[in-house]
Amino acid sequence: MSLANGRHYLAIPGPSVIPDPVLQAMHRPAPNIYTGELVELTHGLVPDLKTIAGTKEHVAMYITNGHGLWEASLTNMISRGDKVLVCLTGNFGHGWADVARRLGADVETIEFGKHAPVDPARLEEALRADKDHKIKVVMTVHVDTATSVRNDVAAMRKAIDAVGHPAVFAVDCIASLGCDRFEMDNWGVDVMIAASQKGLMTPPGMGFVWFSEKARVVGNGNDLRTPYWDWETRAKPVHLYEYFDGTPPTHHLYGLRQAVDMILDEGLENVWERHATLARAYWAAVDTWGQGGNLRFNIAEPEYRSHAVTTLSLGGPDGTRLREWMTEHLGITLGISLGFGEIGSDEAAGYFRIGHMGHINAHMVLGIIGAMETAFTALQIPHGTGASRAAAMVLAERV
Numbered sequence: 001m002s003l004a005n006g007r008h009y010l011a012i013p014g015p016s017v018i019p020d021p022v023l024q025a026m027h028r029p030a031p032n033i034y035t036g037e038l039v040e041l042t043h044g045l046v047p048d049l050k051t052i053a054g055t056k057e058h059v060a061m062y063i064t065n066g067h068g069l070w071e072a073s074l075t076n077m078i079s080r081g082d083k084v085l086v087c088l089t090g091n092f093g094h095g096w097a098d099v100a101r102r103l104g105a106d107v108e109t110i111e112f113g114k115h116a117p118v119d120p121a122r123l124e125e126a127l128r129a130d131k132d133h134k135i136k137v138v139m140t141v142h143v144d145t146a147t148s149v150r151n152d153v154a155a156m157r158k159a160i161d162a163v164g165h166p167a168v169f170a171v172d173c174i175a176s177l178g179c180d181r182f183e184m185d186n187w188g189v190d191v192m193i194a195a196s197q198k199g200l201m202t203p204p205g206m207g208f209v210w211f212s213e214k215a216r217v218v219g220n221g222n223d224l225r226t227p228y229w230d231w232e233t234r235a236k237p238v239h240l241y242e243y244f245d246g247t248p249p250t251h252h253l254y255g256l257r258q259a260v261d262m263i264l265d266e267g268l269e270n271v272w273e274r275h276a277t278l279a280r281a282y283w284a285a286v287d288t289w290g291q292g293g294n295l296r297f298n299i300a301e302p303e304y305r306s307h308a309v310t311t312l313s314l315g316g317p318d319g320t321r322l323r324e325w326m327t328e329h330l331g332i333t334l335g336i337s338l339g340f341g342e343i344g345s346d347e348a349a350g351y352f353r354i355g356h357m358g359h360i361n362a363h364m365v366l367g368i369i370g371a372m373e374t375a376f377t378a379l380q381i382p383h384g385t386g387a388s389r390a391a392a393m394v395l396a397e398r399v
């Protein structure tokens with residue numbers, strides 16, 4: 001028998017759960033794109049998107065996903081042949097580095113593996129060795145969604161400053177914006193990218209590049225600029241159509257307006273605290289299960305774990321068995337492993353991820369913990385007991 005009927009819960013690290021008010025805001029006839037409500041709504045999103053990123057500088061909006069943002073940011077920052085330094089902590093850093101390579105950049109990388117954060121001392125060392133300042137951009141992912149590591153962005157900035165290196169500092173916050181604390185200006189980030197479908201709780205299809213005046217000046221006149229990705233016109237449109245270089249994403253804009261209102265109404269500090277608390281509830285459950293079985297955190301140190309996604313290893317093939325059984329029987333879908341062995345291999349089948357970003361609350365977390373416990377039991381996967389209680393203790397203490 002299946003117990004999966006009822007509302008399905010897609011608990012993968014993006015697209016995240018879309019709030020009903022966001023869906024409802026999008027359910028309407030096409031608005032006029034030349035005058036009226038949609039125009040005001042678009043103008044109004046600009047300051048609020050800057051608030052969420054913690055910046056007073058610039059933002060460009062795009063009709064795109066995260067991969068498009070990788071290209072958007074790079075084509076604005078560099079010229080063909082320019083050197084970039086990418087700090088790698090999982091699949092998503094590799095993805096951004098690959099785009100840089102294919103655009104003709106000279107890509108240097110520092111590999112930190114799949115189980116650890118960026119070590120700022122090694123970044124500092126690499127920049128110190130770059131005496132002629134050939135490196136134009138330092139790139140990192142804040143939260144790597146594959147490994148669920150959370151890098152210390154402020155510490156990386158300090159490493160850059162310690163050497164007095166002039167490189168532009170660019171950060172991918174696609175999995176962390178609206179989930180983990182991020183302060184673009186305070187942390188000295190020059191370029192930051194995030195898409196609509198994760199912490200911003202809106203369907204996939206919109207993306208944003210925030211950039212500092214420094215990055216704007218450095219990138220001026222570079223030879224990779226293309227008309228569609230050029231951030232200048234989007235950030236400072238003279239005509240309305242320049243915001244999106246053509247027809248705006250009408251319905252996404254209504255959805256995003258609602259989602260941004262929800263974030264600002266809750267308050268950024270509260271949004272971050274909610275994610276941190278719910279993440280700690282998962283961690284307590286995982287600690288408990290791990291005591292009687294093979295379940296392990298991919299990132300051992302809590303200090304470096306994302307509050308939006310948790311990558312776990314159970315050993316192949318149990319990770320995949322667990323995921324598939326939960327979808328079929330319990331109506332919950334967890335995330336697949338990414339970047340651990342070939343797809344379909346035993347290594348890959350040993351990992352899985354829980355998405356806990358955006359529109360989530362205590363009962364959703366407790367539901368998944370209970371569902372995982374059910375799956376462990378049904379599949380006879382050894383596990384420690386008392387996970388729900390451990391999670392409840394974390395939550396009860398907080399509210």
Ligand SMILES: *Cc1c(COP(=O)(O)O)cnc(C)c1O
Nearest residue numbers: 065066067092143145172174175
């Ligand atoms: C999801 C994600 C991406 C890719 O986004 P797509 O919309 O799938 O192209 C890039 N970087 C990070 C950190 C992500 O979490």
